[in-house]
Amino acid sequence: MNLLLEKFSILLTERLGRKMVIVSVEKIQGGFEAEAFLLVSSSGEKFFVKKMLNGLFPENNLHNLLVSHSMMNRSNVSNNSIGVALVVNEELILTPDSLKEVYQIQHYEDLHSENYFEKLKKYADLGDINEEIVSDTKEIADLLVRIHSTKIEEFNQDEKKRLYNRSLESVLATPGMFFFFLNTFNADNKIFPKTEHSEYVSLMVNKMNLYINSENRLRVLHGDFWGTNLHKKAGGWYAVDYSRFPFGEPAIDVASFLAQYLWLYHESGNEIYKKIGEVFLNEFENISGDKDIRKFITFPLGLYGMIWITPEFYPDLDKKIASKFFGTIWKNLKSKEFCWE
Numbered sequence: 001m002n003l004l005l006e007k008f009s010i011l012l013t014e015r016l017g018r019k020m021v022i023v024s025v026e027k028i029q030g031g032f033e034a035e036a037f038l039l040v041s042s043s044g045e046k047f048f049v050k051k052m053l054n055g056l057f058p059e060n061n062l063h064n065l066l067v068s069h070s071m072m073n074r075s076n077v078s079n080n081s082i083g084v085a086l087v088v089n090e091e092l093i094l095t096p097d098s099l100k101e102v103y104q105i106q107h108y109e110d111l112h113s114e115n116y117f118e119k120l121k122k123y124a125d126l127g128d129i130n131e132e133i134v135s136d137t138k139e140i141a142d143l144l145v146r147i148h149s150t151k152i153e154e155f156n157q158d159e160k161k162r163l164y165n166r167s168l169e170s171v172l173a174t175p176g177m178f179f180f181f182l183n184t185f186n187a188d189n190k191i192f193p194k195t196e197h198s199e200y201v202s203l204m205v206n207k208m209n210l211y212i213n214s215e216n217r218l219r220v221l222h223g224d225f226w227g228t229n230l231h232k233k234a235g236g237w238y239a240v241d242y243s244r245f246p247f248g249e250p251a252i253d254v255a256s257f258l259a260q261y262l263w264l265y266h267e268s269g270n271e272i273y274k275k276i277g278e279v280f281l282n283e284f285e286n287i288s289g290d291k292d293i294r295k296f297i298t299f300p301l302g303l304y305g306m307i308w309i310t311p312e313f314y315p316d317l318d319k320k321i322a323s324k325f326f327g328t329i330w331k332n333l334k335s336k337e338f339c340w341e
Contacts, residue, residue: 007092008039008085012047015082015094020045047082057166057246062086066095109233109240116140116237117227117260120276124268129275137276140230140237141283144257147239148250148288150220161215167248168208171300174244178204178303184312191309191322200302203333207299211249217296221245225253227260251296254284258297258338259304265340266325267318274340281338298332305329 005022012020021042030036030050039047052061065084072081083094116136123133155163172178182201185192192200222229223245230237245252261277264270285293306329307313309322328341 004092005039008047008049009041011085011092011094012041012082015097022047057163059246066099069095109231109238111238111240112232114232115228116230120227120260120264120273123272123276124264124270126270126272129272129279133276134279136237137279138283140257141280142287143230143237143239144222144225144253145284145287147222147225148219148253152218152220152247155218157215160218161213163247164215164218164249165212167218167221167245167252168211168299170245170248171252171303172201172204172208177244178306181303181306181310181312184310185306186311189311190319191317191326192306200330200333203330204299204302207302207333211296211299214249217249217290217292218247219250221248221250222253225256227257249296249300250288250290251293252300254281254293255297255300256304259301259308262301262305262328262340263308263325266328267321277340294338295336297338298335301329301332301338305332 005025009020009022012022022039023042024040026038026040028036028038032053034053035051037049037051039049041047050065052058052065062084069081069084072078083097085092085094119136152160170177182197185194185197187194222239223243224241225239229241230239232238257280258277261273261280265273265277281294285291305326309317309326314322324341328339331339331341
């Protein structure tokens with residue numbers, strides 16, 4: 001921390017508009033997520049600095065501190081927050097005082113206009129799988145295994161455990177996901193009324209507790225792996241829009257992808273989607289060597305099952321089809337391994 005005193009002096013001078021020279025730093029009582037320091041300037045002015053301890057998830061730490069910063073400045077009874085500082089290439093920089101719009105910039109990929117889900121829906125009238133379908137499905141399974149095979153050697157065993165467990169918790173706790181979709185089903189919903197929510201949540205928590213501390217399964221994830229985020233490009237299938245779950249249980253990605261087959265199987269009544277799903281699962285098992293994947297997907301399937309029938313997106317679903325599909329989701333939450341019906 002002492003090495004940053006000069007940099008904090010420059011940073012505070014620029015932000016406050018007056019000369020600031022930090023002359024001392026004292027470590028004070030912090031919390032389980034952060035260390036705390038007291039900085040004192042040459043004029044006696046004091047500043048509180050919080051340094052996040054968990055370096056495993058720096059982007060999550062940035063989010064939390066930006067929220068804290070805006071909350072303090074919104075309140076009419078708090079001390080004003082000066083900003084959130086980042087160390088970038090050995091330099092200390094402050095985030096802007098206010099954020100109105102946020103963008104992510106990526107290299108543009110020249111992708112086929114039709115995504116995989118659009119292609120998948122066209123198979124509803126086919127009698128059986130063909131060579132092209134099998135080839136596409138195996139190629140996508142291989143793509144997912146390659147994503148999961150990204151090296152994460154920089155983490156020790158305890159850090160891997162924390163990252164892995166956090167991914168399981170995130171299935172239930174990621175903002176705008178599990179509880180958002182759960183609450184789209186009101187008391188009058190014929191498929192998933194509120195009277196059934198507590199049992200459903202209980203089954204999800206019980207599943208999560210079965211798999212906690214399985215850190216040897218930790219993988220780099222895609223986080224939103226399903227048909228609309230898969231496109232053809234020169235050389236094969238390509239995944240876009242990585243989000244939500246950066247590290248964790250590989251079944252989070254596998255269940256996300258499998259849920260579309262499960263829905264289309266129940267919606268169309270065509271066995272072809274079950275066959276394609278089994279090609280995908282078998283290929284994933286064979287390439288990854290993960291012989292427990294059918295067990296672990298039963299947990300995140302509880303999240304994706306709700307998404308596929310939420311009134312927020314699909315208010316006019318056929319109740320009979322949706323009920324049969326969601327009954328299978330319930331059955332998976334109560335089963336040891338994945339089942340189709």
